[in-house]
Amino acid sequence: MRIYKELINKNTITSGTLNRVSATVDEQNYSFKIIFSGHQDFLIGNREIRLYPDSFILLAPGTKYLSRVDSDEPIKTLSISLTQTFVSDFLESNYMNSNCLTAYKNAEAQLPIQTIYPFKGDMWFNIMNLQTQLHKDQNNEQLVNEYLSHVLINYYRLYHEEVQVKFGNLNFARNSTKKEIFGRLMLAKEYISNNYNQKFKIEDVASASCLSATHLMRTFKLAYGLSAYEYLTLVRLSRAQALLKEGKYSINEIVMLVGFESVSSFISLFKSSFSHTPLKYKKLIHQKTA
Incomplete structure (x- = not known):
């Protein structure tokens, strides 16, 4: 099922599935790209960003890229396109003041760093609520725009955590x-x-x-x-967590799919990170969704 919604202010939201498709895009607006299964590739010049369900990207106006999905199973996707006027108005609005985000009101912050951001916390909850609102098929544009404003609030918080703080940790003079x-x-x-x-x-x-x-x-x-190896371990655990939620794979299959070589070390690392063994975590997830 494909849902496309264009608001009066020209913001658009597209939700649907893709498989075995390739398209060249010249982005005109600020565009959030999110997927809920599988992976999607974005080729920006010579740079490839592979998007998974634990992350999202924000593309800037004027970005030319190739979007590609190569999968036998349909990939659930969500695209949120925000006009430059909407983003500019947001940066001058009370949202920034009331949420202690005034530090980001500068020219550099208005230009997104096009990289992967973690799809987690408030951003995840806000997007899930937006999805629910879309599927209700109710014509409440004020509520939808409220969700879109909170998408930007959550983006700038992540921008602070993932870019500004990390950038500040580098101790170079220039x-x-x-x-x-x-x-x-x-x-x-x-x-x-x-x-x-x-x-x-x-x-x-x-x-x-x-x-x-x-x-x-x-x-x-x-x-x-953390070291590059420690970051790799975190990525593998996050991808394993997503596969456990899908419920289609055994623990042994997940170990191979995410690149771990030892089942025992995977179980130990997973329990240390998520407080449950993979099998217990899988059972808890499916009890909640049953």
């Missing part, structure tokens, strides 16, 4: 050097996220981000507070 290194570290994160279920070396990540292996390891830890 701001231009910090920007250059941080941009390369984001490429490293994207490489790990794209290839999490494959075998690769730190040198492969370093090559993809145009850094030496030593420089990558030092600056990655400095910015993100």
Whole structure:
């Protein structure tokens, strides 16, 4: 089922499924891309961002990209397109003042950093409520625009957590050097996220981000507070969590799908991160949805 809603202010929301489709897009608005199963590729120039259900991206106006889905099973997607006028009005509105986000009212903050952001917390809850409202098929544009404003609020909070704080952790004297290194570290994160279920070396990540292996390891830890290997482990656990929610795979299959080599180490790491063994977590999820 495909749902397309265009509001009076020209914001649009598209919800539906895709499989085996490729399209070249010249983005005109600010566009949030979210998926709920499988993965979707976005090729922006020579840069590939692979989107999974635990993350989202925000594309800026003027971005040209290739969107690609290659899957036997339909991939559930959501696209939220916000006009430049809507975003500008938001940045000048009481939303920013009332939510202590006034620090982001500057030219740089209005231009999104096009990388993967975690799809979690308030952003996840807000999007789920927006989805519910869309499926009710009620013509309440004021409520929908309220949800869209909160999408921006949650984006800027994540922007602060994932960009501004991490950027500030780099201890380079020149701001231009910090920007250059941080941009390369984001490429490293994207490489790990794209290839999490494959075998690769730190040198492969370093090559993809145009850094030496030593420089990558030092600056990655400095910015993100964990090593590249620790980040890889977190990505694998997050993807395993999503597969457990789907309920289609056994624990052994999930271990192979996400790139772990040992079932016992996977179970131990999963329990340490989520307070339950994978099997217990799977049972709890399906008890809630039954």
